[in-house]
Amino acid sequence: MRLIECVPNVSEGRRADVVAAPVQAIRSVDGVRVLDASSDPAHNRSVFTMAGDAGPLKAAIVALVGAAAARIDLRTQTGEHPRLGAVDVVPFVPIDGVTMADCVALAKDTAAEVATRFDIPVFLYEDAASSPSRRNLEDIRRGEFEGLAAKMTSPEWAPDFGPPRPHPSAGAIVIGARMPLIAFNINLATDRLDVAKKIASAIRHSSGGFRFVKAMGIALEDRGIVQVSINLTNYEKTPMHRVFDAVRREAERYGVAVLESEIIGLTPQAALVSAAEHYLQLARFSSAQILENRLRDS
Amino acid sequence: MRLIECVPNVSEGRRADVVAAPVQAIRSVDGVRVLDASSDPAHNRSVFTMAGDAGPLKAAIVALVGAAAARIDLRTQTGEHPRLGAVDVVPFVPIDGVTMADCVALAKDTAAEVATRFDIPVFLYEDAASSPSRRNLEDIRRGEFEGLAAKMTSPEWAPDFGPPRPHPSAGAIVIGARMPLIAFNINLATDRLDVAKKIASAIRHSSGGFRFVKAMGIALEDRGIVQVSINLTNYEKTPMHRVFDAVRREAERYGVAVLESEIIGLTPQAALVSAAEHYLQLARFSSAQILENRLRDS
Numbered sequence: 001m002r003l004i005e006c007v008p009n010v011s012e013g014r015r016a017d018v019v020a021a022p023v024q025a026i027r028s029v030d031g032v033r034v035l036d037a038s039s040d041p042a043h044n045r046s047v048f049t050m051a052g053d054a055g056p057l058k059a060a061i062v063a064l065v066g067a068a069a070a071r072i073d074l075r076t077q078t079g080e081h082p083r084l085g086a087v088d089v090v091p092f093v094p095i096d097g098v099t100m101a102d103c104v105a106l107a108k109d110t111a112a113e114v115a116t117r118f119d120i121p122v123f124l125y126e127d128a129a130s131s132p133s134r135r136n137l138e139d140i141r142r143g144e145f146e147g148l149a150a151k152m153t154s155p156e157w158a159p160d161f162g163p164p165r166p167h168p169s170a171g172a173i174v175i176g177a178r179m180p181l182i183a184f185n186i187n188l189a190t191d192r193l194d195v196a197k198k199i200a201s202a203i204r205h206s207s208g209g210f211r212f213v214k215a216m217g218i219a220l221e222d223r224g225i226v227q228v229s230i231n232l233t234n235y236e237k238t239p240m241h242r243v244f245d246a247v248r249r250e251a252e253r254y255g256v257a258v259l260e261s262e263i264i265g266l267t268p269q270a271a272l273v274s275a276a277e278h279y280l281q282l283a284r285f286s287s288a289q290i291l292e293n294r295l296r297d298s
Numbered sequence: 299m300r301l302i303e304c305v306p307n308v309s310e311g312r313r314a315d316v317v318a319a320p321v322q323a324i325r326s327v328d329g330v331r332v333l334d335a336s337s338d339p340a341h342n343r344s345v346f347t348m349a350g351d352a353g354p355l356k357a358a359i360v361a362l363v364g365a366a367a368a369r370i371d372l373r374t375q376t377g378e379h380p381r382l383g384a385v386d387v388v389p390f391v392p393i394d395g396v397t398m399a400d401c402v403a404l405a406k407d408t409a410a411e412v413a414t415r416f417d418i419p420v421f422l423y424e425d426a427a428s429s430p431s432r433r434n435l436e437d438i439r440r441g442e443f444e445g446l447a448a449k450m451t452s453p454e455w456a457p458d459f460g461p462p463r464p465h466p467s468a469g470a471i472v473i474g475a476r477m478p479l480i481a482f483n484i485n486l487a488t489d490r491l492d493v494a495k496k497i498a499s500a501i502r503h504s505s506g507g508f509r510f511v512k513a514m515g516i517a518l519e520d521r522g523i524v525q526v527s528i529n530l531t532n533y534e535k536t537p538m539h540r541v542f543d544a545v546r547r548e549a550e551r552y553g554v555a556v557l558e559s560e561i562i563g564l565t566p567q568a569a570l571v572s573a574a575e576h577y578l579q580l581a582r583f584s585s586a587q588i589l590e591n592r593l594r595d596s
Contacts, residue, residue, distance in 0.1 A: 003593065035592060051593050095589060180589070187581075244578050260581035266589045269567065276573035280542050283485075283558035291393060291478070291564045294333060295301065295349050296594060 005093040011083045013039040025063035031056030044079025069170040074145045085171035103177035111175045115162030122161040125176035145171045182232040183264035189257045196226035199250045212238035235271040241278045303391040309381045311337040323361035329354030342377025367468040372443040383469035401475035409473045413460030420459040423474035443469045480530040481562035487555045494524035497548045510536035533569040539576045
């Protein structure tokens with residue numbers, strides 16, 4: 001099985017009929033499964049989660065851009081969430097039987113097709129980025145749609161595909177490839193917020209910790225405890241067990257115990273299997289030994 | 299998804315055309331996937347692994363018994379493996395979305411149908427057994443086909459379904475329900491066989507250890523190390539992590555470290571996820587949070 005996840009973000013979360021069009025567009029593509037569609041009126045944004053192989057996903061994104069760009073005009077769109085385009089961001093995420101390189105190739109292929117067909121500029125980001133300054137979505141999106149025309153006059157912000165100026169109503173699209181993100185929180189058996197903040201600081205990349213960890217310390221007021229709230233942006237290179245053990249050791253230094261951890265939302269199977277392999281010291285294990293995988297692939 | 303595994307054992311492993319007939323019979327049933335078919339000429343026995351929901355599996359076993367009983371005559375069959383019937387053993391194993399009670403019901407339902415249709419006596423075993431003395435396959439099979447007619451004259455060995463005597467050529471069938479079995483070996487960083495044997499003795503049920511552990515200590519001559527070789531017969535009630543930690547602690551008592559562990563063959567996903575949950579102290583986790591499961595069920 002070759003399985004890629006794709007999570008397009010569209011800049012419309014209020015008008016049901018406008019949201020329905022791109023959903024209908026992706027649902028109509030054979031080989032694409034739509035797992036989730038959620039709209040946020042305050043953000044005026046919708047996020048669709050779908051999965052499939054490269055060919056069907058590319059077709060689905062082309063259909064989605066056609067449906068969304070025809071109905072969303074950023075000149076009149078407002079909302080809390082920053083955005084650059086009618087279709088704002090399209091990440092491809094490797095799940096099973098595909099590499100990151102496959103997803104980067106798919107991102108570029110899709111970007112070229114969309115830019116040509118709809119005359120919309122496309123920027124590549126994350127693992128598909130054409131330079132380090134374009135890896136972060138926030139850097140590309142800074143200034144938003146309203147500042148885009150001026151931003152694109154700089155050679156530094158020439159698009160990777162398409163015309164050297166925003167589409168009048170649909171702006172630009174950011175397309176890329178990234179690892180699945182795991183929201184992994186670790187709750188401490190204490191109400192000392194300073195301890196959670198110190199541990200978050202110790203493990204996160206921005207202050208000297210693990211390369212693929214974003215973290216902050218927060219209070220869970222209703223439970224009288226604190227939490228190290230973690231985003232793991234690459235569970236293969238910075239695995240859950242390493243982060244968990246580091247948090248436990250840091251907490252011990254303050255005389256604090258780990259109460260529990262939790263995963264919010266979805267996680268790839270491999271992230272959990274990798275933890276089991278680590279702690280059980282499993283050697284020579286293959287995911288093909290998991291009965292459900294064997295059944296699925298047979 | 300409702301998923302049950304079924305692993306029928308047939309008393310023919312030499313004549314390819316005779317083995318082909320029951321394989322063809324189960325393959326022809328819609329909703330059944332045949333994952334494996336392997337024959338052992340010395341044992342004169344074939345083992346088929348298939349999966350599906352209850353209805354299709356019942357139909358497949360009825361078809362398989364029809365095909366096998368018409369071609370295998372135990373009066374002339376010989377081989378190293380003990381056997382009671384042309385179709386010897388049929389275990390149903392709960393994998394996903396089904397309970398053990400579902401598999402017990404399926405075993406009884408299939409047993410009744412097979413006994414009536416083919417006039418073959420059926421004994422129920424393991425979780426489907428009608429009394430504790432019939433739980434173990436070895437007890438039911440003791441005396442084999444050759445001793446079966448005499449054995450069945452005792453009221454203690456009246457069949458659960460079908461006639462009170464063996465079928466002339468097809469003998470009897472043992473049908474039941476059991477948990478998936480995990481072959482889980484733990485290798486020690488030592489060549490001291492006595493240590494492996496003492497640890498095996500400490501953890502196995504028969505000598506005072508965990509309820510669902512069978513274990514023995516063996517030497518891996520070519521690697522110069524020893525192994526605690528383990529069969530886990532119920533990973534839900536005796537989980538891998540508990541056995542692993544016990545082996546590690548027992549080994550420490552002899553100044554020996556665990557080198558690695560290994561899983562031979564297949565394991566249900568849940569056994570690994572349960573280990574990850576334990577060591578990461580995961581709270582409120584559901585298997586529906588595993589991306590692959592979500593994709594499969596969507």
